[in-house]
Amino acid sequence: MTPTAGPTTPRERYRAQVRTEIKEHAWQQIATAGASALSLNAIARQMGMSGPALYRYFANRDDLITELIRDAYRSFADTARAAADAGADLAALAHTLRDWALVDPHRYLLIYGTPVPGYHAPDDITGIAAEIMAVLLDASSALPSDGTATPLDAHLADHRQWAGEHPAPPAAMRRALAFWTRLHGVLSLELAGHFGGMGFDPAQLFAAEVDGLLAG
Template sequence: MVDTDTTSPRTRYRTQVRTEIKEHAWEQIATAGASALSLNAIAKQMGMSGPALYRYFASRDELITELIRDAYRSLADTFRAASEPGPDHAALAHALRGWALDDPQRYFLIYGTPVPGYHAPDDITAIASEIMTTLLDACAALPADGPATPFDAHLEGHRQWAAGHPAPPAILHRALTFWTRLHGVLSLELAGHFTGMGFDAALLFTAEVDDLGQPPARGRDGSAGISV
């Protein structure tokens, strides 16, 4: 019989052990990456047998799922807190950077190279959609865009990722631009690619955020131009 009383000693002990397992998992990920995660190695570190540890996480994928779920929930909570005063793309951007710098391995687990053979369950997709919905709300509050682009027209029929958000294609386009540009800067910064280049990565990030807050320039053919 499963003990559903969250205050019982058995439940508290189980929660404590699961938390310790996840802490060791993060240490492994920091050292060798998520693809090298080993439950048997964690069991050895904790002085447990492999079968004993499998009572807490039935497989490596179940443990990875829990880590990814925790990471997405943490970011969703961060976005929710940043949005409490109202939709603000700059507040979200800087909250994202702060969250990423606070724990780069957590960031790379969900936005880095996918773990080979791993497929996330639907509930994780739902949390990721919540994050994107918050971003779409913030982008919808920005100044109106100019003429539609070919990509805007494409998004009209390819908006499943927006999880039913009613934003028009131009806002979908802006949200994707926000997401790809800022993750590009963050990924390069966290991977150390700016080291030795001599500039302030925080100022580069802020410049990108400021630029994303402006209506994009449009070319004669309706394509997005380059803001200068």
């Protein structure tokens, strides 16, 4: 990713600082009441600002949610790419996903949990998400194939739009999708608290799922 230039003038630096503070308050609200309850007016009161003053930084609730989602996806994409560049294989990438999510579960759940009612993400969000899938496709393609074709392989060979221009063969696409869906399923259940009181270590379950996917 090409780094973008940061704010250079005092006015730009102040604006960036205020936007960062607004987002910090937004994350606190999300942690307390969920993204659907996000209120710019409440944030303005917490910051000692008027509502109209805050709207100079974010036009509306959806504008703020978009920024939070974009930040979360960018953080995850950069984390996945850094791990891959350091030599992480598919199993290591799976554990990188879990580690990233556990650091801030609300950030993970905002992008992979229940959609915010009435919110529609802009197209560039899909582009950042595609970067994450590209890392998984790279790692999946690096694994040896057993040469066995499945009906899903044949289907994916003709329906590969989701993979963009990545040259991964159908078997690698199938493996990447299996990792993506099954591991997100386990992780989402863990972060939503559904394993609480069951008496087992979620990390062990996640690791077993990774091993099972690699063996399959």
